[in-house]
Amino acid sequence: DAGITQSPRHKVTETGTPVTLRCHQTENHRYMYWYRQDPGHGLRLIHYSYGVKDTDKGEVSDGYSVSRSKTEDFLLTLESATSSQTSVYFCAISESEGLAGEQYFGPGTRLTVT
C-alpha cells in the first residue's frame, strides 16, 4: 500500500472554529489531492497540489484553503467550519501529471461539525 496517512482520523468540532487536516506521504510523489465524500455526491475534488507551494482549486474549494510547504505534507484548512462541511475527507497522491489517473488514497478523515 502507498504510504499515505491522514490525521486526525476522526474529529468533532463546533461551527465557527478553525480546523486543519493533515495528509502525509512517504512516496515522494509530486501530486497531492484533497477530496470530500458525501452521500449522493460521490467524491469531489477540493484542492490539489502539483508541487511545493503550487496549488490549485478543485470543484468545491469555497471555504477551504490548502498549503504545501514540504513534498510530504499537504494541509487542508477550514477557516471557520460550517455544518455543510461535515463530511469524509480523503487525501490522494499521484506520481506525475502523466500518471495523475493513478491516484492512491489515504484512509480518510471523518469530520463532524456541530
Place this chain on the structure above:
Amino acid sequence: DAKTTQPPSMDCAEGRAANLPCNHSTISGNEYVYWYRQIHSQGPQYIIHGLKNNETNEMASLIITEDRKSSTLILPHATLRDTAVYYCIVKNFGNEKLTFGTGTRLTIIP
C-alpha cells in the same frame, strides 16, 4: 473529460466472473478509461486503466470496444471482498484531475 454512465447496482455470485459495464459514448481519442473501487469506509483503490487495447493485471481485466464508446471491467473469480462501489472514469492524459461519478455498487452473493 467525457461523461460516463454505469448501472447503479449489480449482484454477482461468489466464484463467478463479475462483468461491470460502462458507457462513454463521447470519449475522445486522447482520453483514457480508468477504473477504481471503494470498499465500504475505505479510500478508493485504483484497479486498471486503458486507452484502446484490452488490459489485464492481477486484479482485473478491462475490455474496451473497438469504437471505444463502452468498456467492461471483469473480475474473473469474484469473492466476498470484491463487494464495493466501482467507478468508471474517463480522463484526458494531460488532465491532472479525476472526476468521480456515483459508480456501480457491486454485491457479491455467497
